Amino acid sequence: MSTSANAHNLPETFTDFKPVIKVASPGRINLIGEHTDYNNGFVMPTAIDKKIYLEFKENDTESTCRVYSATYNAYLEYDANNLSISENSWENYVLGVTNELKALGKSIKGFDCVIESDLSTGAGISSSAALECGFASGLNALFNLGLSKTEITKLSQKAEHNFVGNKCGIMDQYASVMSKKDHIILLDCESLHAEYIPADFKSCKLLLLNTNVSHNLADSEYNTRRQECETAVEVIQQKYPEVKSLRDVNLEMLSEFEDKLEGKQYQRSRYVIEENERVMNATTAIKSGELSEFGTLMYGSHDGLQHDYEVSCPELDFLVEFSRDKDYIYGSRMMGGGFGGCTINLIEADKIDEYVAEAAEAYYKKFNIKLDTIAVLPSEGTIVEKL
Numbered sequence: 001m002s003t004s005a006n007a008h009n010l011p012e013t014f015t016d017f018k019p020v021i022k023v024a025s026p027g028r029i030n031l032i033g034e035h036t037d038y039n040n041g042f043v044m045p046t047a048i049d050k051k052i053y054l055e056f057k058e059n060d061t062e063s064t065c066r067v068y069s070a071t072y073n074a075y076l077e078y079d080a081n082n083l084s085i086s087e088n089s090w091e092n093y094v095l096g097v098t099n100e101l102k103a104l105g106k107s108i109k110g111f112d113c114v115i116e117s118d119l120s121t122g123a124g125i126s127s128s129a130a131l132e133c134g135f136a137s138g139l140n141a142l143f144n145l146g147l148s149k150t151e152i153t154k155l156s157q158k159a160e161h162n163f164v165g166n167k168c169g170i171m172d173q174y175a176s177v178m179s180k181k182d183h184i185i186l187l188d189c190e191s192l193h194a195e196y197i198p199a200d201f202k203s204c205k206l207l208l209l210n211t212n213v214s215h216n217l218a219d220s221e222y223n224t225r226r227q228e229c230e231t232a233v234e235v236i237q238q239k240y241p242e243v244k245s246l247r248d249v250n251l252e253m254l255s256e257f258e259d260k261l262e263g264k265q266y267q268r269s270r271y272v273i274e275e276n277e278r279v280m281n282a283t284t285a286i287k288s289g290e291l292s293e294f295g296t297l298m299y300g301s302h303d304g305l306q307h308d309y310e311v312s313c314p315e316l317d318f319l320v321e322f323s324r325d326k327d328y329i330y331g332s333r334m335m336g337g338g339f340g341g342c343t344i345n346l347i348e349a350d351k352i353d354e355y356v357a358e359a360a361e362a363y364y365k366k367f368n369i370k371l372d373t374i375a376v377l378p379s380e381g382t383i384v385e386k387l
């Protein structure tokens with residue numbers, strides 16, 4: 001990895017950088033199961049072949065940490081023993097991970113790190129988790145911290161809660177670290193039990209269409225949705241104390257609380273319960289090769305996210321609608337937290353070029369925004385190499 005020092009007076013160490021650890025940390029897609037992870041439910045993600053690459057070496061200082069993003073030509077220097085939240089959001093992923101390592105009592109000395117990426121940000125393919133998990137995995141290897149992969153996913157999630165302020169679930173970090181090439185994961189977000197299912201879509205491929213919008217509601221609305229679900233659980237617990245999360249609630253039970261739940265808590269909860277059920281049905285459909293059934297569930301997921309959970313946006317809805325009457329597209333839905341980013345589509349491989357041209361033209365006509373495609377393959381989770 002070569003570095004360029006144009007906009008910064010980078011320390012000399014970066015002009016002749018000799019790393020000892022190299023990490024490839026992937027983004028993720030999610031086939032179905034959206035906003036279910038923080039409700040202890042089920043998701044179906046996998047890592048993709050678009051990644052963040054990080055290289056590390058010690059720098060012989062007691063606690064000076066130097067991080068250079070070659071992709072963004074951005075430089076951060078901080079003291080591992082004196083951490084505080086930054087106003088630059090990307091810095092908080094790095095600072096947050098360092099903070100969680102310290103909170104676990106792990107000893108970190110000074111180091112230099114160079115980051116490069118071919119993972120789009122703001123596209124809903126989880127560049128955040130890739131950065132957190134990649135950074136944590138690199139420091140784990142550099143300082144022999146002895147953390148397991150599961151510990152890395154959990155501390156990265158905590159970093160996002162405590163430094164970035166996004167109360168995310170565990171899906172993105174888990175997928176980024178634990179995925180297996182050519183497989184998707186059926187993940188139980190309560191037990192963290194993972195079933196690896198071969199990603200066999202016959203003559204179809206997964207295609208991401210990037211709206212190239214990222215509405216800034218995303219973080220605040222995300223935390224509000226989480227809060228609505230947790231409050232609903234508190235109300236349900238008054239009658240059913242054994243209920244720990246919406247995962248333990250079925251639609252019949254929920255209907256008893258229709259009048260007691262405030263605001264939109266009822267429709268949010270109904271969506272989560274139905275989405276968990278869709279993930280289970282999608283698992284059966286994929287295992288038995290029923291792609292039409294799987295696609296129908298994808299559309300059902302989008303409808304719930306659009307109308308009940310209300311985390312979609314006009315650009316995503318337009319693309320999903322555009323696909324509905326095409327018999328070579330089995331399913332389409334918004335993916336990730338929402339309010340922008342990508343749709344994920346299950347489409348006959350030989351129709352991709354034709355469809356993308358048609359969709360891009362219609363999308364540009366409607367929104368005056370360029371539509372991008374991101375070709376993805378189910379890939380291996382974080383790879384750490386000692387050089």
Ligand code: GAF
Pocket residue numbers: 033034035036037038126168169170171172336337338
């Ligand atoms: C974001 C979060 F980070 C995930 O934890 C998950 O909740 C997802 O939105 C929605 O399914 O990617």
